[in-house]
Amino acid sequence: MTTEMLAVFLGSSIRLAMPLLLAAIGELVSERAGVLNMSLEGMMLTGAFAGAVAAWATGSPVLGLVAAVAAVVPVALLQAFLTNTLRANQIVSGLGLNILILGATTLGYREIFGARSREAIPGFDKWSPPGLGDIPVFGEAVFTQVWLVYAAPLIVIAVAMMLRTTALGIALRAAGESPRVLDRAGLSAVRLRYGVVIFTGIMAALGGAFLAIGDIHTFTEGMTNGAGYLAIAAVIFGKWDIVRTAIACLLFGAATALQFQLPAMGIEVPSALLIMSPYLLAFLSVAGLVGRQTAPRALAVPYWR
Template identity: 70%
Template sequence: MTAEMVAVFIGSSIRFAAPLLLGATGELVSQRAGVLNMSLEGMMLTGAFAGAVGSWASGNPLLGLLCGVLAVIPLALLQAFLSIRLRANQIVTGIGINILALGATTLAYRELFGSRSDAAIPGLSKWAPPLLRDIPLVGTMVFEQVWLLYAGLAVIGLTAFVLQRTALGLALHASGAQPRAADSCGLSVTALRYGAVVFAGVMAAVAGCFISIGDIHTFTEGMTNGAGYLAIAAIIFGNWKLGRMLGACLLFGAATALQFFLPSVGVNVPSALLIMLPYVLALLAVAGLMGRQTAPAALAQPYSRA
């Protein structure tokens, strides 16, 4: 094993973790506000499809990214309406939207692309920070990533600041922990939760576009492969704390990268075991075997002023 191979593994881990980081950040805000957005998988898949179609049709991946975001916002509003206004079961509605997104994107994919299913789609370019890319051996292999990742990291940093240092962050925490107390202080729990779900939808769309036009430069049926569920598991794994959640996403990304790294160094491990590894880690997190979990007190509980 060489330093170059290790650098490739680290770079791949970051690349596989990127859509989880983006999607989980939006989902964390939603859950902090009290809404369990189980439709994250469907939102990511819809964003991936719309981003690929927009990029393919226009030849401009930036327009594709915009199309991906615009396509997911109606899904986010639907999830918010069902969860907040109609006070429907958030798990059931989320899974229903996931099934709808899978069916709709599969049908549209076959109708639009047909025999062109393996055609290359214009994708987002890669970029590396000037100083980091000059590091010998590992600079470009680790830090040369799709620029959307670095833009996403800036958004993640801003999100952390808002949640921890601003009145808006305090209001979001209150909406998910003590919504009645927040309401009595003059805050609109409905508006806060709507905004949080829409933000989760935008981040999910960006995560989906990262996969289709950032990483792979094509679209395939169901290409998110459970990334949305892994992002939700990362939040539980991180105990609803942003820093620990980011660490969980990197862990899941490294587990995925092992599928390609171990065979390259001559370690013979059944491929099925490597494929299931991220989901095994997610199962351990959801089962509470990674420590005591403390979710927002009013998570997934509809709120009514009556």
């Protein structure tokens, strides 16, 4: 691999990992509090669709990003209501929402853009921090990215500090380990779980909007293509640690980038194998073949006072 190819591969890996990382940050916080959001895929797809439509209608990607968040919050509230108030099975309710959203966005896409349309929509421009873009070979390929790429590490740092050093972080961990003890301490585990699901929705909206208006500047049917499930797998792969989860997202992004890099290098690998590689890594993580997994004890367990 030449230096130029390596630079392109690194830049592509980072770009492809970003929607996973944004969604996985929200999912990590939620799972630490005991809520498994299987609807993450649907939330990301909602964000991508709403962001694309709003950016197309207004010509502003900023308004598209705002619309993405505004559209996903009701979905997150519905998920929170089903799992925390009605105490529905978190896996079944999440998968049901994913199916509903896939159908709704497909119908909306065909009504607005027409079947099989790939109409370009306004999106965020790429830029590079001062100095980094001037680095020979690697500057343009690696550091010229959409601003959300640079916002993601800041969010990771902020969430890591919140989880490890604040009273809120302690309460979140308590909600995922022993919510009854949290209630006895005078804090509402249910309200806290509502909050983390909404936070997950916001982060999923950012991840979905990144796909539509930050990366390819268009919308296609089911364009998340399993990204939500990969984000959930990254949390498991990372053993519910935010740094390990971020590394897992980068690993999944690199596996996806190989689909394009290896053929460009003249390496003949079956395309089906390249397409399945990130999902194979996800399967290994979920199956526990990458080390012992210790989930929060109350994860996916309905709770009531």
